[in-house]
Structures are given as structure tokens and as C-alpha cells.
Amino acid sequence: MKDTIHLNGIDYRWPQRPVVVVCIDGGDPAYIERGLRDGILPNVARFMREGFAAVADGVVPSFTCPNNISLITGAPPAIHGISGNYYLDAERRAVVMTGPELLRSRTILAEFADAGARVAAITAKDKLRRQLGKELDVARGNICFSSEKADCCTLAEHGIERVLERFGMPLPGMYSMELSLFVLEAGIRLLQSERPHLMYLSLTDFVQHKHAPGEPAADAFYRRLDDCFGRLDALGAVVALTADHGMSDKSRPDGEPNVVFLQDILDARFGAGATRVICPITDAFVRHHGALGGLVRVWCLDPGVAPAAVIDCARGVPGVAEALDRAAACARFDLPPDREGDVVVLAEANAVIGAGAVEHDLSALRDARLRSHGGPTEARVPFILNAPPDPRYAARAAAGLKSYQIFEFAINGCAGHA
Ligand code: ZN
Numbered sequence: 001m002k003d004t005i006h007l008n009g010i011d012y013r014w015p016q017r018p019v020v021v022v023c024i025d026g027g028d029p030a031y032i033e034r035g036l037r038d039g040i041l042p043n044v045a046r047f048m049r050e051g052f053a054a055v056a057d058g059v060v061p062s063f064t065c066p067n068n069i070s071l072i073t074g075a076p077p078a079i080h081g082i083s084g085n086y087y088l089d090a091e092r093r094a095v096v097m098t099g100p101e102l103l104r105s106r107t108i109l110a111e112f113a114d115a116g117a118r119v120a121a122i123t124a125k126d127k128l129r130r131q132l133g134k135e136l137d138v139a140r141g142n143i144c145f146s147s148e149k150a151d152c153c154t155l156a157e158h159g160i161e162r163v164l165e166r167f168g169m170p171l172p173g174m175y176s177m178e179l180s181l182f183v184l185e186a187g188i189r190l191l192q193s194e195r196p197h198l199m200y201l202s203l204t205d206f207v208q209h210k211h212a213p214g215e216p217a218a219d220a221f222y223r224r225l226d227d228c229f230g231r232l233d234a235l236g237a238v239v240a241l242t243a244d245h246g247m248s249d250k251s252r253p254d255g256e257p258n259v260v261f262l263q264d265i266l267d268a269r270f271g272a273g274a275t276r277v278i279c280p281i282t283d284a285f286v287r288h289h290g291a292l293g294g295l296v297r298v299w300c301l302d303p304g305v306a307p308a309a310v311i312d313c314a315r316g317v318p319g320v321a322e323a324l325d326r327a328a329a330c331a332r333f334d335l336p337p338d339r340e341g342d343v344v345v346l347a348e349a350n351a352v353i354g355a356g357a358v359e360h361d362l363s364a365l366r367d368a369r370l371r372s373h374g375g376p377t378e379a380r381v382p383f384i385l386n387a388p389p390d391p392r393y394a395a396r397a398a399a400g401l402k403s404y405q406i407f408e409f410a411i412n413g414c415a416g417h418a
């Protein structure tokens with residue numbers, strides 16, 4: 001067992017007690033603020049009083065994969081390479097970015113596991129699992145599985161088997177709050193039985209896509225989350241809460257989704273096939289957002305169409321906040337240039353940007369106002385610890401926080417050391 005882990009410029013000390021980092025997917029700070037005001041988050045309120053609380057900067061694009069990977073590597077996408085769910089490679093083929101081979105960094109989880117720690121990572125969405133578990137040696141007692149596929153776990157691939165029987169829970173539905181609660185309940189049971197040194201629990205944003213702070217379904221979910229956080233705390237762990245991104249209302253006053261169909265606009269201006277708009281929010285869970293988010297990437301396929309012309313065209317469109325070329329976007333948001341479009345287009349806080357109208361199925365969005373994320377307006381996230389960080393870390397926090405510092409703060413600042 002080593003006493004220090006080194007990764008991406010950070011030294012992590014060996015924690016004296018278990019550290020549990022929870023990523024509340026879509027956990028906009030507004031849910032915490034509203035829940036505190038309504039008195040439905042007693043455990044979070046206590047953490048904030050006795051431990052630490054701030055609002056931190058997540059990474060842009062404020063999507064699930066880039067932020068989850070930043071949390072477990074302690075680094076921005078320029079280092080780890082995961083900047084969305086999709087990109088176009090040099091041959092202009094759309095590549096899904098969820099494969100572990102595309103992740104360019106080691107993870108804090110794998111580093112600790114290789115040094116002899118027991119590590120568990122549980123995610124709601126199976127698409128994240130292989131990157132979270134990259135190089136995590138499950139043959140040595142480490143665990144990585146998703147609640148989505150909790151019925152298919154094997155010792156060889158996930159480090160755990162018969163999960164439903166073992167934890168006494170049914171397989172949760174893909175579109176349900178139980179998909180997230182299963183992750184936390186499994187984490188609580190593992191903390192009781194195996195007492196891993198390090199746990200990473202990543203939820204899904206199904207509830208936040210559908211329900212604003214204060215709505216009954218959001219309150220019901222946050223009460224259950226708070227109860228789980230209290231039980232993790234009672235088991236003696238350092239509990240660190242953050243989110244991958246926030247969530248904004250993206251509908252017009254009449255309730256219709258406020259969408260810019262950028263591909264249609266660019267096709268009208270430059271001709272069909274001259275440009276390609278990629279929506280990097282797209283994944284198997286499109287039902288809750290129609291693949292509509294606050295940031296898209298544009299590739300110029302016709303050499304006659306310059307990025308500057310696309311930027312000029314996009315900038316005048318209502319609902320578009322900004323259009324940047326590759327170099328400017330990578331510099332501002334710390335992104336990997338080889339996976340960036342020629343142009344990055346960001347939506348206003350109350351709008352989303354899509355490709356062509358025919359490419360988005362909005363029929364599943366009829367039951368609620370569209371809520372989504374992706375741009376800088378959804379990159380502010382909670383950063384809450386159930387124990388006070390030592391004075392050195394408290395001083396550093398005053399200078400501003402990145403959400404991907406949460407493992408460092410929890411491990412080095414709060415967990416105690418020999
Ligand atoms: Zn997310």
C-alpha cells in the first residue's frame with residue numbers, strides 16, 4: 001500500500017476513512033436552494049452547516065460524460081479527451097465517445113485500486129460504466145456496475161454478481177427515479193459490508209429533465225436523496241456531493257420547446273451537405289431531452305465554407321448566445337482540439353440548439369416543459385462536504401472551485417491521514 005497517489009499534477013493522500021463522492025446528475029444548485037428553503041433536506045443542511053458548501057464550476061460542455069470523467073480524473077477534457085457523447089473524426093465519421101479507449105487519462109479510482117485500496121464505482125447509466133471502470137482491476141475485489149444493467153453483472157466483468165438478490169432490490173426502470181436511488185442504496189449496502197476506501201456514485205438526471213425545483217416529483221426525489229446521504233454519513237464516510245451539470249428551463253412562455261434548428265439554418269445559407277451539426281448530448285436516453293442541449297458542434301464539410309462564415313451566420317440567430325471557432329472554444333473551455341468541431345455554438349440560457357428539425361423527436365417532450373443543459377449557463381454545480389476541509393483547503397476554496405477538485409478536497413482535505 002502506497003501512502004500517496006499522483007495523478008494529473010495532484011497528490012492524493014491515503015484516506016483514513018471511506019470517501020464517497022456522489023454525482024447528482026443534473027443536480028442544479030437551484031434544487032438544493034429550494035429544498036433547503038422548504039426544509040426537505042435536513043442532512044444536506046447539516047453537511048452545509050458542519051462541513052462545507054460552495055457552488056463550483058463544472059466543465060463546458062455541461063454534459064454528463066465530460067463532467068463525470070473530469071470528476072474521476074481531477075482534470076479538464078483537454079487532458080482526459082472526453083468532450084461529449086459524439087464527435088466527427090478526421091474521416092468525418094461520427095464516433096461515440098463512451099469507449100474506454102478514447103479516455104486519455106488514468107482515473108483516481110484505478111490509481112487507488114492499483115495501490116491496494118478497495119474501490120467501487122456505481123453508475124445509473126451503463127454508457128458511463130466502461131470509462132468509470134477503465135483499468136479498474138475487478139479481479140482484486142474492486143467493483144464497477146450500472147443500475148441500468150444490474151441484472152447482468154458478472155464477477156469477471158463487474159467484480160460483483162447476483163446484485164439484485166444480494167441487495168434485495170428489483171431492476172429499476174430506465175426512466176425512473178429508482179434508477180438513481182438504486183445506485184445510492186447499493187452504495188450504502190457496500191459501505192456496510194465491504195467498506196471500500198473510495199466510492200463513486202453517479203446518478204441520472206431523469207427527474208431534473210422533467211421537473212423544476214419545488215415540483216412534487218422533484219421534492220419526492222430530493223427527500224429520498226437526502227435520506228441516502230444521511231445514511232452514508234452515519235456509516236462514517238466522508239460524503240462529497242456535486243453534480244455533472246445543472247439544468248435550465250428551455251421552453252417559451254407558451255410551453256413549446258425553444259429550439260434553434262441550426263442545421264436547417266446552415267443548409268439554407270450554405271446548401272445541404274456543406275456543414276454538419278453534431279449534438280453531443282445525444283445518447284440512448286434521448287426521451288428526456290429530445291437530443292436537444294445548449295451546445296452543438298459544427299463541422300465544415302465543404303472546403304468553400306469557412307468557419308468564420310458559419311460563425312457570422314449563427315451569431316445573428318435568436319436563441320444563440322455565442323459562436324466560437326475551434327481554437328477559441330478549446331482555449332476558453334479547456335477542450336481537446338482534435339475532437340472539436342470547426343465551430344462551437346452556445347445557446348442562450350432559455351434555448352436549446354438542435355440539428356435539423358426532422359432529426360429530433362419532440363413527441364416524447366409533450367408531457368412537460370423542456371429542461372436541458374449543455375452550455376455555460378448550466379455549468380454551475382453544488383460542491384458540498386459533510387466534514388470541514390482543513391484550513392489549507394478552506395483557503396484554496398475561497399479562490400474559486402472546479403467541480404473536478406472534489407475528490408482532492410474530500411480525500412486530502414477531509415478524510416484524515418496517518
Ligand atoms: Zn448529466
Ligand code: ZN
Nearest residue numbers: 026205209289
Ligand atoms: Zn441530461
